[in-house]
Amino acid sequence: MNKKSIGNNIKFYRNNAGLTQAQLGKMFGVSYVTVSTWESGRTMPTPEIIEGLCVALHCRKEELLGFGYAGRDKDVQRKKLNEYFDSLSEDNRHLLLVRAKELVNLEAEQHGYYKKNAS
Incomplete structure (x- = not known):
């Protein structure tokens, strides 16, 4: 303990x-x-x-x-993230969301979940 x-x-x-x-x-x-x-x-x-x-x-x-009881840890993390997000200005919230989407897309691409369109 x-x-x-x-x-x-x-x-x-x-x-x-x-x-x-x-x-x-x-x-x-x-x-x-x-x-x-x-x-x-x-x-x-x-x-x-x-x-x-x-x-x-x-x-x-x-x-x-x-x-x-790992679920409580996730609840705590989620609550802290929500509090942090709520404390940000609108501009910083937008920047954070854009960056998070970029990271999710990069992770998905690296694991072969989808292929980027060739330009």
Whole structure:
């Protein structure tokens, strides 16, 4: 178990549940600072609190502890990409989309999915 990964998972599921660190801490009789130390990977919640976190955050223990749940990683990546994309100006969004299409076409061409028209 990697404390940093578990901390990231706690933060992810807490945010998905719409809770602040203070609200989550209050549920378990700890301060927001304690929740912050869990999320940063500096400390770990006790096994009893982990059980309660799963209930409060609507996730399985395997998901919270990071065992065999690659789908969540994709969800996190997708969310981060969407946030980044939304932060861009219209011009930069357009440039990014054009470049992404070029890369997809290049990859497809290199793998023989289609042939470029000869000019």
